[in-house]
Amino acid sequence: MAHIQLLGTGGTIASRGHGPGGSVATDASSSLVQTQYGDVTVSARDVLTTGSYLLGLADLRRIAEEVGEALADPGIDGVVVTHGTDTLEETAFLLDLVHASPKPVVLTGAQRTADSPDADGPRNVAEAVRAAANEHLRESGALISFNGTVRSARGARKVHTTAGSAFGGGIEVAHMAGDRLVVVAAPRRYPPMPMPKVAFDGVRAEIITAYPGATPELMDYAVRLGSRVVVLAGTGVGNAGPGFADAVKRATENGCIVVLSTRAPWGPIVPTYGNGGGIDLVAAGAIPAGDLNPFQARILAAVLLSCGTGTEEFPAAFKTYC
Numbered sequence: 001m002a003h004i005q006l007l008g009t010g011g012t013i014a015s016r017g018h019g020p021g022g023s024v025a026t027d028a029s030s031s032l033v034q035t036q037y038g039d040v041t042v043s044a045r046d047v048l049t050t051g052s053y054l055l056g057l058a059d060l061r062r063i064a065e066e067v068g069e070a071l072a073d074p075g076i077d078g079v080v081v082t083h084g085t086d087t088l089e090e091t092a093f094l095l096d097l098v099h100a101s102p103k104p105v106v107l108t109g110a111q112r113t114a115d116s117p118d119a120d121g122p123r124n125v126a127e128a129v130r131a132a133a134n135e136h137l138r139e140s141g142a143l144i145s146f147n148g149t150v151r152s153a154r155g156a157r158k159v160h161t162t163a164g165s166a167f168g169g170g171i172e173v174a175h176m177a178g179d180r181l182v183v184v185a186a187p188r189r190y191p192p193m194p195m196p197k198v199a200f201d202g203v204r205a206e207i208i209t210a211y212p213g214a215t216p217e218l219m220d221y222a223v224r225l226g227s228r229v230v231v232l233a234g235t236g237v238g239n240a241g242p243g244f245a246d247a248v249k250r251a252t253e254n255g256c257i258v259v260l261s262t263r264a265p266w267g268p269i270v271p272t273y274g275n276g277g278g279i280d281l282v283a284a285g286a287i288p289a290g291d292l293n294p295f296q297a298r299i300l301a302a303v304l305l306s307c308g309t310g311t312e313e314f315p316a317a318f319k320t321y322c
């Protein structure tokens with residue numbers, strides 16, 4: 001009989017109330033979960049009880065540490081993390097980067113509050129428990145289970161503000177067929193990164209987006225604030241408008257790492273264009289993020305920096321994971 005540890009962090013799945021103050025995360029994780037699903041037993045405990053839009057890097061590190069402890073327990077076969085959907089993709093990616101166990105870690109949440117007549121939390125939790133206990137999902141790292149689909153944490157993102165299918169991207173590794181979970185793929189695994197130390201909590205890593213008329217001086221401002229890394233969410237295959245190549249050069253000359261990602265939801269960075277485009281941004285010192293979206297690229301950069309990766313070693317170390 002498999003035993004799953006559920007760790008609650010809050011989010012809509014644990015929220016109630018539609019009054020003027022809005023919905024607030026209040027429910028203990030023990031109220032979100034049954035103690036048994038078929039032949040799978042579950043114990044639940046809370047790490048946090050908060051909306052995920054409120055999380056900081058210190059919270060993400062705490063969640064990662066608690067998950068690591070649960071995975072190390074020989075009496076636990078897999079871990080489910082309930083989490084707000086707004087920033088679930090960032091926590092999921094951190095958990096995936098540091099995942100050094102064959103046991104599955106499965107994140108889930110809800111789009112509708114616990115007191116909604118059609119709350120989606122209970123079904124999502126039941127499916128996540130099933131995924132965490134599935135032996136074919138061992139060696140798969142951290143996964144996101146939502147509305148009948150299980151996908152890799154890497155590459156996944158929230159794609160809809162209100163729909164039940166809140167997540168897209170990543171690799172679809174399993175889906176529900178009736179009440180059966182069918183495993184269809186295994187995500188590529190990368191060497192596990194060390195659990196981030198306390199330095200992670202204070203890494204200043206900002207994201208700046210390119211758009212028509214964007215202000216390149218925002219990057220100078222980020223550097224002045226002490227940013228160790230700026231992720232530029234460029235347009236298309238990794239471009240930005242007038243002045244950005246010079247801003248990248250100034251940032252890198254001041255010791256700030258610039259990572260080049262894209263504001264397009266899917267696809268890799270492919271430096272292609274001159275005249276201030278991706279070719280010039282990379283020549284100015286920007287490091288292409290491969291397929292990583294800005295939010296997950298930022299998490300990878302923060303883990304690397306908090307592990308003491310220096311500016312010289314950063315590009316090769318970053319490339320190993322994207």
Ligand SMILES: NC(=O)C[C@H](N)C(=O)O
Pocket residue numbers: 010011012013050051052053083084085086087109110111112
């Ligand atoms: N659906 C959700 O969970 C959204 C919620 N605002 C959050 O904590 O991220």
